[in-house]
Amino acid sequence: MRKPRDFDAELKALEDKGRELKTRKVQQLGELVIATGADQLGTDELAGALVAIAETKDTAKREAWAKRGVMFFESRSRRTAHASQRNPRSAQAQSGSTQSTASGTGSQ
Template sequence: MRKPRDFDAELKALEDKARELKNRKVQQLGELVIATGADQLSTDELAGALVAIAETKDTGKREAWAKRGATFFESRPRRTAPTPTRDRRSPSGQSGGTQSPSGGTGSQ
């Protein structure tokens, strides 16, 4: 006879995984703000700049920002941070440490 599935335990595990991924995303976004020097801006300035970037539909500007962001990351020496022992087979949605929506970093 087959063992019944514990749906409650599976749901809790999925919720814990989602919470962990959200926390990692928030941490990585904070690291991105610091790495770019944007932590020197006031909260209002940073929020305003991010809102303007998010609202921009001009693909030319977005491509220029993406190129500038890629150049920023390529020019910085990579630090190897100690990685906790986790199950690396699980998909994370985040790769390479930091990822910005539509490559939108910097301003022009």
């Protein structure tokens, strides 16, 4: 005879996973704001800029912003690689304590 499924436990596990993913996304977005230097902007300025970007339908602008974002992350990865070659001990500490903000934060 088959064991009955515990739907309540499965639902709770899914809700917990959803909360964990949302928390990770919020953390990564915060890290992205800090990494780009946008944390120096006022809250109103940052919100206004993000609203303007989200409302933009011009694909050429969006593609230009995407290319600039790729260049930003590539330059950061090169700097991180150069730093790790100079000081392997600090590179190990950094890689273990931070996550890539490039993954999981794509346009949605």
